[in-house]
Amino acid sequence: MSHAAEGNTGQIVAAFGRHYEIILDDGRRVNGIPRGKKSPYACGDRVKLGALHDTEAQIESHAPRTSLLYRSDQWKQKLIAANASQVVLVVATEPGFSEELISRTLVAARHEGMRVVVALNKADLTDRLPAARAQLAPFVEFGLPVVELTAHPDHRNIDPLRPWLEGHITVLVGQSGMGKSTLTNALIPDAGAATREISTALDSGKHTTTHARLYRINETSALIDSPGLQEFGLAHLTRGDIEQGFAEFQPYLGNCRFRDCRHENEPDCAIKAAVTRREITQRRLTHFLAIARETDTTSRY
Numbered sequence: 001m002s003h004a005a006e007g008n009t010g011q012i013v014a015a016f017g018r019h020y021e022i023i024l025d026d027g028r029r030v031n032g033i034p035r036g037k038k039s040p041y042a043c044g045d046r047v048k049l050g051a052l053h054d055t056e057a058q059i060e061s062h063a064p065r066t067s068l069l070y071r072s073d074q075w076k077q078k079l080i081a082a083n084a085s086q087v088v089l090v091v092a093t094e095p096g097f098s099e100e101l102i103s104r105t106l107v108a109a110r111h112e113g114m115r116v117v118v119a120l121n122k123a124d125l126t127d128r129l130p131a132a133r134a135q136l137a138p139f140v141e142f143g144l145p146v147v148e149l150t151a152h153p154d155h156r157n158i159d160p161l162r163p164w165l166e167g168h169i170t171v172l173v174g175q176s177g178m179g180k181s182t183l184t185n186a187l188i189p190d191a192g193a194a195t196r197e198i199s200t201a202l203d204s205g206k207h208t209t210t211h212a213r214l215y216r217i218n219e220t221s222a223l224i225d226s227p228g229l230q231e232f233g234l235a236h237l238t239r240g241d242i243e244q245g246f247a248e249f250q251p252y253l254g255n256c257r258f259r260d261c262r263h264e265n266e267p268d269c270a271i272k273a274a275v276t277r278r279e280i281t282q283r284r285l286t287h288f289l290a291i292a293r294e295t296d297t298t299s300r301y
């Protein structure tokens with residue numbers, strides 16, 4: 001219970017740019033507006049509000065976050081979710097998905113101390129399944145959990161994912177079209193998340209998720225559906241942060257001849273030697289180099 005004199009506190013359950021939907025601790029649903037011109041809050045944030053005017057209030061501040069998942073380029077950052085403990089990265093048997101996006105998600109999540117599970121959706125399209133599994137194999141090799149499921153109501157099987165969600169605040173991320181909103185609707189029957197399927201049926205033209213929204217699953221678990229992610233810039237991270245996000249690099253870090261080795265063309269590079277011995281895949285090194293090069297334009301170590 002919050003004390004009235006201390007103002008209202010609650011949680012942001014939807015973020016639309018500079019407009020936030022908040023559930024107060026007493027269960028009321030209100031609209032929150034930040035001060036000034038910025039929108040420094042994210043879905044999942046616990047916030048303190050000023051005086052309520054009807055159902056609207058100014059957001060005064062947010063509580064310290066246990067995590068903040070966000071992407072950034074040289075110029076701006078885009079918050080995805082606050083206080084989530086886990087990322088479920090949704091990929092699908094079709095359309096194709098980006099492997100580099102998986103590596104980027106792993107780096108961002110590792111930096112925030114979040115667990116990552118890959119949900120391979122549309123497992124009902126069985127002829128596409130072997131190719132998708134092959135794409136994921138290099139990640140499975142170093143321990144990334146992959147759960148196969150079908151979110152679509154016609155062949156629905158989402159039970160393999162349920163135990164992974166228990167006790168977690170999970171944020172669903174992935175490229176658009178992978179089935180995040182369909183999965184949200186499967187997990188939370190009254191969610192009513194807009195999916196491509198529903199919008200075609202209703203001809204509403206609103207087929208994509210435009211904002212993040214949090215749904216409570218039970219007392220200890222919640223799910224955040226987020227807009228599709230085509231890019232996942234990590235310009236805010238240092239080379240050191242990025243290296244930490246590559247689990248299978250860990251035994252080799254510190255063994256290069258040069259302490260500031262970029263793992264590009266330097267002699268006696270322990271990472272490249274591991275690639276030669278097939279202990280690290282060339283693809284993962286390529287992902288690392290692409291992510292690390294971005295960071296050089298904004299920061300150095």
Ligand SMILES: Nc1nc2c(ncn2[C@@H]2O[C@H](COP(=O)(O)OP(=O)(O)O)[C@@H](O)[C@H]2O)c(=O)[nH]1
Nearest residue numbers: 122150151152176177178179180181182195196
């Ligand atoms: N075959 C099949 N199609 C699916 C499945 N899950 C979602 N879809 C379809 O994939 C499309 C994109 O789904 P949507 O949930 O909007 O994806 P989002 O952009 O990631 O939120 C829709 O046409 C869904 O009906 C599935 O498990 N199997």
Ligand SMILES: [Mg+2]
Nearest residue numbers: 180181208209
């Ligand atoms: Mg969606």
Ligand SMILES: [Zn+2]
Nearest residue numbers: 256261263269
């Ligand atoms: Zn090196």
